[in-house]
Amino acid sequence: MDDDPGVTRPAGLVIDAALELLDRQLVDSDDSLAGKVDDLELTPSEDDSHVLYVTAILSGPGALGPRLPGRLGRAWSALFDRLHPAEHPEPIRISFGVVQSLGPRIRISMSRHHLGVNSFEHWTREHIIRRIPGSGDASQ
Amino acid sequence: MTSRRASRRTVAALAVALTAMLAVTSCVGPSRTRSDFRRKADTTVDNVRGAVQTAILGIQATDRHSLQAAYVSVLLGDAEEDASAAADTFAGIQPPDERSDRVRAVTNELVGESVDALADARIVARRGDLAELTPMLPHLRRLARRLERLSADLDGVGR
């Protein structure tokens, strides 16, 4: 057996993706909630296609849909597709480069407004909430 | 596919909950045996007695403390509603044999009298003349006693 998994790897941080990254809350630069880590994008390295690197966090219904069971997952993704203005909508992609810190909450160094269009939030805001007086100011 | 297992489990759980709800709501079935009918009569009499006692307590409290008319009319209205609901449910049950007919007649007659007395109280209360409630107490107390005796008869002999 040439390598024993118990032996520590090069000193880099070791984490288990599902246990410590997936489904964690994203927090943006002005400390407000920015969705969840619904999935991770894996990209093969140029020189050895078997080696995979985590290049981005995927967030929003487009990313969560496939992880939900059967019909419900497909319905969730379908609803996302219909509400999303783009023709072939992709889930929100947050490059790993902007991740500031890991832990119970994953902090990113950009504002959530610069993330892709979150269709559900956008649709609900425009069609329901904005129509109600007082929707623009916090409660007294 | 293993990943379906969790969703199948939740669907199963919801199905169990639904059947439970259905089983519970369809609880008034035709009574097969005589003792079953007796027991239904006994429960009906107990429910109506509870409603009459509620009215008695309510009117006593009104008499002593002159309670708010709104509350008294709702209390008496609820009591009447309970009694007449119990009476209607019982009237709809098919008595299994002739002897049960007698039980049904006696029960219906006393229960009917009680519902009428409660209706009178509710009418007076809704009109706001609470003073007219107190004179109804003796009649309600007699009804309560007769209901208690009937319930005891139904309880005792039936087993």
Place this chain on the structure above:
Amino acid sequence: MRLSELLGRPVVDADGTSLGEVRDVRLVQDGPLQGTFGAAFRVDGLIIGRYEVASRLGFDRRGVKGPWLVATIVGRLARSSRFVAWEHVDATEHVIRLRRRADELQPPAPLPQLRTGSVG
């Protein structure tokens, strides 16, 4: 490719015996630099186990002490989980095939020890 495409897939070892499903993907931060985050995470290996709850709660790797009753029950369920290095994984078809036999695989090393470099 998405990470979730690995999770939950059935796994068989070199001899074809089933080992359960992929429960987690172990990452090591030693890849090329990425923006301000630092080195990228590389897929280092897979955690394979039979019971999703046990792995998901991290009793097999996280050093969660947990109340005695829960720790023993869930801990026993988690005992089946194994770690396999990514080099020995062939994930081309739906059923993932390993180039190692079941008895050659070790339980996943607990994460706290890995982080403090004090793995025995």
Place this chain on the structure above:
Amino acid sequence: MKRLISVTLGILTAIGGFVDIGDLVANAAVGARFRWNLAWVVLVGIGGIILYTEMAGRVATLTKRATFDIVRERLGPRMALGNLVASMAVTFLTLIAEVAGVALALELATSVNYLLWIPMAAALVWLVIWRVRFERMEEVFGLLGMALVVFAVAAWRLVPSWGDVVDLATHPHVPTGEGAPTYWYYAIALFGAAMTPYEVFFFSSGAVEEGWTHKDLVTNRANVFVGFPLGGALSLAIMSCTAMVLAPAGIGVDHLSQVALPVAATLGRLGLAVALLGFFAATFGAALETGLSLGYSVAQYFGWPWGKRQRPVDAARFHAVVLVALMIAAAVGLTSIDPIKVTEYSIVFSAVALPLTYFPILVLANDPEYLGDQTNGRLRNLLATVYLVVIVAAAVAAIPLMIATKGGG
């Protein structure tokens, strides 16, 4: 000042959460039917909700993440979704009961039929959620809910000697003429009324909403140890009142009007008015909590921005869930389905849904990476494990007992 506010969070959660329509009905009905033979269940329920809420509050305070955010992370999206659907179905059932409870309280004060009040009640609840700040909401309904203390006054006047009551309560037995299944069905109902899941969703979300930090842990414990026993004492007072007044007269509790009868009979006009105010505050406070808990939990599962601190425009889906939930709850109430029956089912199904969120929180309260040195101690873990067994047992027994007793019939 901040300390006072967060203590009122505890009081509101206790009065609004502990004593809601479920407690008013359950304790009154159990007192009328079993006198003090089920009083021990209230104490067990208090112990459980204190333990559970303290853990959830500690987790929320230290990780800034509330219950359903944690449940999804710990159980994965699939299992957490089933959990969310079940817990939200129960919370929604409770919301229907609470909104109807507000309407019933208004009916008692005005004799205008409760069905007319339901839309008004739902609109008022929504308006308070939409406009009123979290702390102001707590202060008003936390303190108004204290009006229920009138039940303690009435109980004090009614009970000749508390020694006998303690003696009766400590020797519980199934009264003659009652079946064991009915006894245990009402025990589970009372337990479900005491340990309603939405209280924990609200409390942990409130801790995040209020921005509690490490030093607020003391407040967290004070809230829980002050608030819930207070709620429990009021429940026992309600039970004692009906045990002394309704039980001897053979009156079963089927309407909110009967719950107030013992107070009216002993304390007259003023007592009744205060009791009705207490009904309104408790059910209204609970309607706020259940409505918000629905929004909180769904938003926390999907990671949407949530909370009353932000402008509604910045938390659109959170507010949409609350708005839609209130509208449907009012609609269901208007079908004149019996609110008291809905209440009974909501507390029994609360007991069924309880383990779904209690278990992940219990595991997480032992995770050093999250809580550092604030993980559960040995004693707390022992108690929490005992309650895990009790909670799972109640959850498993609830539905079979419901069928066996035809809904406690």
